[in-house]
Amino acid sequence: MTVRTDPLERAAARSARLEERIAASPERFRVLTGDRPTGPLHLGHLLGTLANRVRLQRAGVEVFLVIADYQVVTDRDLVGTLAQNVREVLLDYLAAGIDPSTATIFTHSAVPELNQLLVPFLSLVTVAELQRNPTVKAEAAASGGSAPGALLLTYPVHQAADILFCRGNVVPVGRDQLPHLETTRLVARRFNARYAPSAPLFPEPEGLLSEVPVLLGTDGAKMSKSRGNAVELRATEDKTRRLLGRARTDSERTVTYEPERRPAVASLLLTAASCTGRTPTDLADEIGDRGAAALKAVVVEAVNEHLRPLRRRRRELAADPGHLRDVLAAGNRRATGIAADTLDRVRTCMDMAY
Ligand code: ATP
Numbered sequence: 001m002t003v004r005t006d007p008l009e010r011a012a013a014r015s016a017r018l019e020e021r022i023a024a025s026p027e028r029f030r031v032l033t034g035d036r037p038t039g040p041l042h043l044g045h046l047l048g049t050l051a052n053r054v055r056l057q058r059a060g061v062e063v064f065l066v067i068a069d070y071q072v073v074t075d076r077d078l079v080g081t082l083a084q085n086v087r088e089v090l091l092d093y094l095a096a097g098i099d100p101s102t103a104t105i106f107t108h109s110a111v112p113e114l115n116q117l118l119v120p121f122l123s124l125v126t127v128a129e130l131q132r133n134p135t136v137k138a139e140a141a142a143s144g145g146s147a148p149g150a151l152l153l154t155y156p157v158h159q160a161a162d163i164l165f166c167r168g169n170v171v172p173v174g175r176d177q178l179p180h181l182e183t184t185r186l187v188a189r190r191f192n193a194r195y196a197p198s199a200p201l202f203p204e205p206e207g208l209l210s211e212v213p214v215l216l217g218t219d220g221a222k223m224s225k226s227r228g229n230a231v232e233l234r235a236t237e238d239k240t241r242r243l244l245g246r247a248r249t250d251s252e253r254t255v256t257y258e259p260e261r262r263p264a265v266a267s268l269l270l271t272a273a274s275c276t277g278r279t280p281t282d283l284a285d286e287i288g289d290r291g292a293a294a295l296k297a298v299v300v301e302a303v304n305e306h307l308r309p310l311r312r313r314r315r316e317l318a319a320d321p322g323h324l325r326d327v328l329a330a331g332n333r334r335a336t337g338i339a340a341d342t343l344d345r346v347r348t349c350m351d352m353a354y
């Protein structure tokens, strides 16, 4: 038996066990996850989490998606583009197959009761705990040296409110989000212990990683909306070809799948594998010593083929802005009802029901 020591391997093993439990009784699970409306979604989102959300929805799990607009102002100055970005993310969700007749899509700024949960939740963690959070540290570093605002420090607690307001217990995320999720679990545990010891109010949600927990961008770093290294889902086939054509590889001629030693090549192989249902090792063997150019051609073909139906649906959906507004309004209404109910229960637990 092998002993798993790598945290990512352990997280992957936990995800695999979670998948089995979900398959056995999907009705016992509720997905809550989301994205910051800092721009349109990219391949990293699709392969890292969005495809999992769609799959779980189809398997009968109820899905809640938060478009985390308040989190944009943690480290961005995007005034004037926020509403457009929210529409872009919504389009990506629907085009990827999220079904708004069963899924709830909402912006957290529209749900005051969710935000009020922040007050009791903030009392349950220490400043030092938040300062130690690796995601907070990484995001502070990424904000380009400007002093991080207080909202960035409370980001993981806000995320706890996003997840716990609807008592979400499965959170499909990319690897970078796992430390945030630990804060949510801590908040749930401490709330239950302090205020609801005999009948726990909140579940301790579990992260669900995909086969692609971190997709690298064209510069070899994590693909990210804000780094200019992303292949957007909405990109044209030509643009996709140009972007992937520039993707970083390495100087070895023969293509092999070695994620540790050759991360950039491995990420390209994983992308093509996820898009075609093949294994990365298979693809690598097939490309062999035809080198990076052949690898990129395979990836471009796989991505464009895989995204063709999504892109077609996206164009159709974009032509009907009224529908997008309706979807969001209905999601915000539903989320508000649930958040109000949770806040009532929280008040009761805290002896604040007057
Ligand atoms: P930003 O640069 O504005 O932070 P982002 O590209 O990192 O944007 P987020 O909105 O922060 O996107 O992330 C939304 C979700 O998508 C999270 O669950 C995150 O883990 C996942 N995700 C983002 N980028 C990747 C990636 N490159 N690979 C796998 N998952 C990803």
Ligand code: MG
Pocket (backbone or CB within 6 Å): 224
């Ligand atoms: Mg991010």
